[in-house]
Each structure stands twice: as structure tokens, then as C-alpha cells.
Amino acid sequence: LRELKTKIACTIGPSSGDRGTISELINAGCRIFRINFSHGNLELWKEWTDNLRQVSSSLGVDCVLIADLRGRSIRFASPIDAKTYSAGQTFYIVRHDGREGEVPSVDSPEFFEAVSENDVLVSDDGRGLMRVLKRETDKIMVQALSKLTVRRGKSLVIRNKEIPIPNYLSHCVDQILDAVRLGTDYLGLSFVTSPRDILAVREFLDKNGSDIGLIAKIETISAVANVEEIAKVSDAVLVARGDLGMHFPLEEVPRLQERIVGTVTAIGKPVIVATQLLGSMISESVPSRSEIVDVMNCVVDGVDVLMLTGETAIGSYPVETVNWLRRIIETYEGDVRTRREISQDQLVDRFALGVVELAEALNAKIGIYTKRGNTARRISRFKPRTQVFAASNDPKTICRLMMLWGVEPIHVDSKEYDRGLEELEQKLKEQNLVKRGDTLILTYGLLDKPIHTIRIVQLIS
Template identity: 50%
Template sequence: MNKEFDIPPITERDLENIDFAIKHDFDYIGLSYVRRRKDIELLRDILRRKDADLGIIAKIETKSAVRNVKSIAESADVVLVARGDLGMNFGLEEIPHLQRLIVRSALESGKPVIVATQLLESLIEKPVPTRAEVVDVTVAVSEGVDALMLTGETAVGKYPLEAIRWLKRIVTAAEEKVEIYTNRRVLSLKARYAKGVAELAEDLNAKLIIYSIRGVTARLISLLRPSVPFFVGSPSNKQLRKLNILWGIKPLHVPANSYEEGLEKTYETLRIKGAVEVGDLVVLTYGLRSDEQVIKIRKVTS
């Protein structure tokens, strides 16, 4: 406990796992025991040389990682609060504060964040969570996390399906009733555009429909935690899988030959599914690589 071992950030076994992930078209790869930004950059360089489209999840679980969490978050694609190993390196009373610090650092860096380990630990043996576990999950939701990850509950627990159902039930109730932390500090032109679109949809109480190929606009809007439903159409199943981890996004696979065609096909798909109904206001948007942005406001009439 409280000791970090000076081992290489990427081992031979890790390289084998990377090749396995590439071969089987994984979307993300997690890097354990991250200590500094350079560890992420080393993995990024390996993936680049292998021409691999894999996102990097940085697991924050060591004292060095906590000290360097801001620079790690800036370099990684996703940040994971690994509460199990944090509990081995810090006093248990520090974990809630560390969780908040890591979550805020990720969101302020514009990166999605996952909280994992011992969310509903009692469901390993019992079919109902404790009151403390319900509060713990609700607090994580209020902090603005993108995702919650069960571990032992589904890996070795007696009630894996009940654990998933309970987690969904608690999260749904929390999202309806608690105030969720939102970081609306923006820097880039694209981020300012995303903020404008999100606030326009909120002011109009309109549903938001995005067509995205690379997922950039969708990620930026998700970071703002808009209070209205928003849907993302894309021709890329891989991008949609990557986006599925982000807060609030409802993804749809919509092949198209252009952004304009894709946006209209996404709208029509939602009409057919009943997600967009007569009388609804919708804000439709897409952004081109040239920094040209298209925004449409439409009232559904028939």
C-alpha cells in the first residue's frame, strides 16, 4: 500500500493486448497505472504507428496520476476513476474528494469520464442495493459523469441483471431530480458553436438532431450536458460506438452521401421511430471540416 513500482508504462503483455484489440476492432483501450502524460503519449504513438483507431482510457488509480490528473486528462480520450485501486493508495475518507477532483479535471479538459468499482457491491450477494449505494450512485450522477461501470457486480456477482437494472433505475431517477454539474467554459471556435447550438435548443425547448462523421460536434455538445433530448446520426458504426459512452447521446446509424442528406435522413428516421412528433420544435445541425456550420430550426407539422 502507498507504494508505486517503477515499471514500464507499456509492457510486452500490453503490446500483445494492443494487437488483440486492433485485430478485433475494439473502440477503446484502457491504460492501467498511468502516472504521467508521457504514458498516454507513448501509447498514442504505438497506436499511430499501427494505424489503429482506438481511443485511450486513462485509469486514474495512483498518487502520481492524481498529481498529474489535469495533464493526463488533456492527453487521454476518456478518464476513468478507478476507485478500487485509489482505495489502496489513499485513505478511504479521501476517495469522495478525489473522485470529484478527477471528474472535474476530466470535464474541464473536455473529456468524458467514467466512475468504476463498488457502485452496487452488495448486489454480488443480495438482489437489492443498500441506501448508501443508491446515494453514492446519485452523487456520481450529480458530479456530471458520462458513464458508470459495474465490475464485481456483473463479473462474479449472483445478480448481474438485477445490478444493471438497479443502476439504470437509480441513474434515471437522479437525472430527473438532481442538478448535474456542467462545465460551459469554452475556448475553441467549434466549442463556441456547440455551446450556441445547445443553448438555442434549450431556449426553444427543442429536440436537437446532429449529423456527424467524426463525432467532434457531438462530443462538444455532450460536454455541455444540454437539458433537451439530442440525437446523433452517423454513417460510421465505430464512431457511434465510441459516442455511446458519452453523456446524453442517442446514436443512430444513418448512411449518407453528404452531411445534408445525412441530416435529413436522421430526421426522417426519428420521425418514423416516433422520437420526433407533430408539434415538436427541432434544431438540426452539422459542421463541416472547413469550420462552416449549418443550423436549421423546424417545427414538425405532419
């Protein structure tokens, strides 16, 4: 299969956690996998992680694994089995007492302190609406404003309110340690509100000797307001459209998505879009026309990664969904919009843009040697209309490169910049990724010095 410029991510779940399905997903073009730590347990996550590592190793393919943490979200603790309510129906939500029950419950004292009569509660990615009719100390009576389904693990928010929950780290430290033990490559940080949340997690990881990448999920009112500062201290940003649709009117979500994607791309960090990309394929083998248009817009906007969630985790057609997503990406990624505005004082970004424009002028392919992935990330930001190969000897850096739009990672052994470029050129020839007559622009930027090198090579043999 041809390498896609826009990368595909899949969520592993009951529909896709076995080795056979994982193998099919990889063969369909997925290289980035997510496990949702809001569901399941460590034993199950370990089983899926082991299956992914064994299959990717047997296929000789590098894969990225994201542990998506629950964070400090408010979620239903019961019932285990879904309960459906019709519009107009009233029911109670009680404070969870640790026992399994049929009455919907929430295990959060902060929720019951913050909620008031006439508040509108939102669940099920914005589809489930309830109005609070009566508030007591440990329970509330609500009326369904639309047909809705309640079950354990579903998020719940109070529209136009953010529940103040101090100490972000304390709500996810156990899951962070689980992810470290499993050897995941990234943490998805849910319900962050400011850069302080990301920095607290990074400090904790540093103290525990881990350099897992951090993906900030933008899904709250405060996160949207602070997205630029959050992106600067994160390794990637994820637009969580489902939860955004719970905090904001649904008609505003497309505009918010476009703004977040533009802001994060301008900073030079990879951006992921998730939730309901091809949601109908949970139960149908073909996507709707509106879903195809939605995915097309994401591709044209230059999103680095498109992430499937329920479609591959619990859907009936996980592999077919990836095949459809690939078809849409292949059709439209040549139409990506480029954003090439930079300020005069950003020397490294001006160098990266110069490399891109030179490569396009010469119809040349770009080869990069990088130790941390920074040069490749800056070049990827400008969406070059040519192939980009990035080489590194560091497995962690290879993992980072796999998240970047249009970048194809290559393993090399060398730890030296010039030797690394030579090894990259040789591997491109051996793998028939370049041929006689091709022009290569080879480049690197030194990690600890303001020195950047560029070399133009035309292959004659």
C-alpha cells in the same frame, strides 16, 4: 426501455459471459461491456466477445466492448485459491518462481527493490492492509493490520510509494495485440502515470493500423497529479476508485472523484466511474442505502458512464444489479449539475453552448451530424435538458457516441453533412422519436474548416 442519459457499463465474467445473461443485460439497458484482461485467457475472452457480438447482432443493438488491460500493476501471482489472514497474523510474500504454490508470491523484481521495512502494503481495493516486518532479497515478512484475503490476480501497492517501472508499452503490448485481434472498441489503460503512456500506445496502434479508442484509468498518485494532461490525449477517462483507495486514504477518494470528474468534463471528454457502485449485490439481491446515495451522487455530478465490475462479473445477481442501477439513474438524472463555464477564446465550445441554450429556450430536440463525434461531445459536455440525437455513417464514430452523456446515436448512410442531417430528420420521424409540433435544432461542424451550421425546423407533418 427509455434511453438513459447516464450510460451503464457491465463487466463480463463467469457470472455473465453466456449468451442468455448477455441478452438479459442488454434488455435491461446495458450497451457498454468490459472484459478484464487481468483475469482469464485469450480463449475465454474470445468466447465472451463472440457471445456479445452474436447476441447484440440478433437483437439489432449496437454494443461497445472495452478490453481492460492489466498494465504494469503489481499483482499476486499465487495462491490460486484465496487465503484469508486475520489481523495480527504474520506471513511471507515471496518472489514468484513460475510454479504454483500456496505461499503468496509476486512476480515483480521492482517490487522487492522498492519495498522497505515498516512500509504499509495495500490490497483488495484498500481493504487489506499489511505492514512489512522484515525484508530479504526475494521475500518479505508482513503482518496483517486487518482481516484480508490474498489470491492470484489481486493488486498490491506500497502506500505513499510509486514503483518506477520504465517503458509502459512493453508491459501491455501482448494484450493490446490480443484486443486488436478480438476487434474490441476501446482499450482500458491501467496504471498510466503521464500523457506519455497514452501517446506511446497510440503510436503503436497507428503503426499497426488500428484506431481503437483509449480510456485512461486514473488510479495512481501520478495520474491524479497529471489528470488534465492525460485527459487531453485520451478518448475517455475512467475513475478507478478501487485502486485510488489503495494509493490514497479511503476518506479522500470521494473528493478526488469529484475533482477528476469536474476536470475531465470541463475538457469535454467522457468520464467513467467504476468499482463498488453496488458492491453488496455481488451476494445480495438488493443494494444498501449508502450505495444508492453513492450512485445518486455520481449521476448528479454528470458522470457519462457508470461501470459495474465484480457485481456483474462474479456476482450472483448480475441482471438485478443492472435493473437497480437503471432505477437509480432514472430517478436522479433530471437533477444533474451543469457546468457551463468556458473561456472567451473557445469558439467551438461557445457554439456548442449556444446550441444547447437555444434548444432549451425553444424546448427543442437537438440533431447532430458528425464524422468524428467532436460536435456531439462538445454539446454533451454542457448536459442539455433536452433529447440529443447524433448521426454518423462511421461505425467507429457511433461507438464513440455511445459513451457520451445524453447522446442517442443514429446510423445514417450519407457521408455529406447536409444530406446527413436530412437523413437523420427522416429517421427520427420513421422511428417516432419526433412528432408533429416538435422543434428540431439541426447542426454540424465541419471537420476541416472553422465553419458551424445551425438550422431550426418545426415539424408540421
